[in-house]
Amino acid sequence: MISVDDFIKNAARQAGQIQKETYHKVKSWRTKSGRGDIVTEVDLACEKLLIDRIKAQYPKDAILSEEAGAIGIQSDAPVWIIDPLDGTRNYMAGIPFFCVSIGLVRSGVAEVGAVYDAIHDELFFARRGAGAFLNDEPIKITDENVLDDILISIAWVKRKVSRQRFVKYIDRLGDQTSYFRRLGSAALVSCYVACGRINAYLQAGLNPWDMAAGTLIIEEAGGVVTDFDGKPIDLREPNIEIVTAGHDLHSMLMRDVVE
Ligand code: IPD
Ligand code: CA
Ligand code: CA
Numbered sequence: 001m002i003s004v005d006d007f008i009k010n011a012a013r014q015a016g017q018i019q020k021e022t023y024h025k026v027k028s029w030r031t032k033s034g035r036g037d038i039v040t041e042v043d044l045a046c047e048k049l050l051i052d053r054i055k056a057q058y059p060k061d062a063i064l065s066e067e068a069g070a071i072g073i074q075s076d077a078p079v080w081i082i083d084p085l086d087g088t089r090n091y092m093a094g095i096p097f098f099c100v101s102i103g104l105v106r107s108g109v110a111e112v113g114a115v116y117d118a119i120h121d122e123l124f125f126a127r128r129g130a131g132a133f134l135n136d137e138p139i140k141i142t143d144e145n146v147l148d149d150i151l152i153s154i155a156w157v158k159r160k161v162s163r164q165r166f167v168k169y170i171d172r173l174g175d176q177t178s179y180f181r182r183l184g185s186a187a188l189v190s191c192y193v194a195c196g197r198i199n200a201y202l203q204a205g206l207n208p209w210d211m212a213a214g215t216l217i218i219e220e221a222g223g224v225v226t227d228f229d230g231k232p233i234d235l236r237e238p239n240i241e242i243v244t245a246g247h248d249l250h251s252m253l254m255r256d257v258v259e
Contacts, residue, residue, distance in 0.1 A: 050100075147173065227240070
């Protein structure tokens with residue numbers, strides 16, 4: 001029998017393969033909550049593949065997936081939280097920054113997670129207590145301890161969050177750095193923080209499927225992930241906000257930037 005770790009890695013790679021093969025070739029899509037919020041035939045094809053595989057392998061487990069919603073959720077059953085294609089807007093625009101994200105979650109906390117960027121063939125993986133990996137090599141968050149010139153991803157979602165808050169954060173950081181990024185895939189940005197490519201990430205208006213794998217991968221890479229009050233993330237919440245960085249930088253962001 002295949003291990004959970006191999007199952008989640010294989011499933012992520014398989015869905016990623018669909019994304020790679022169909023990149024620049026999407027024919028059908030529709031909008032959801034607004035003009036920029038899109039679901040394509042590829043989101044749905046990846047989702048079907050993942051749900052079918054999970055149901056076949058783990059028929060008693062629950063599933064929460066972006067397009068299909070909740071399937072068989074019970075209070076203490078493990079839940080597979082899926083974002084079949086994170087960064088759909090990038091995918092549609094031809095910007096090669098998107099991924100598939102799968103997390104296995106119990107009581108609001110992820111135990112195993114995988115994020116696959118098929119275009120760059122990068123598979124990020126973590127199991128709680130066993131570390132975080134990029135293509136099977138251990139990864140580590142940066143140990144940055146100054147705000148000066150940090151590379152920071154800041155993002156919010158117009159329909160869910162007051163922009164004034166984030167404009168204030170950018171303003172507070174503006175004397176220290178101008179290396180701001182808004183990359184368009186929350187799961188992949190989280191992995192970039194985990195492997196040290198980006199120093200910190202602030203976002204509000206996220207869904208559990210954006211962050212189920214990403215939070216675990218960051219924590220297992222040695223990072224700190226909290227909400228804007230400094231509390232741990234609960235993946236049962238529908239509207240998630242995160243502040244994440246290495247330990248020292250996270251404390252500085254909480255003290256000097258986020259109130
Ligand atoms: C979105 C992306 C985006 C983030 C949004 C998400 P989607 O996911 O991760 O970066 O800002 O909050 O909804 O719609 O591409 O799966
Ligand atoms: Ca998403
Ligand atoms: Ca998605």
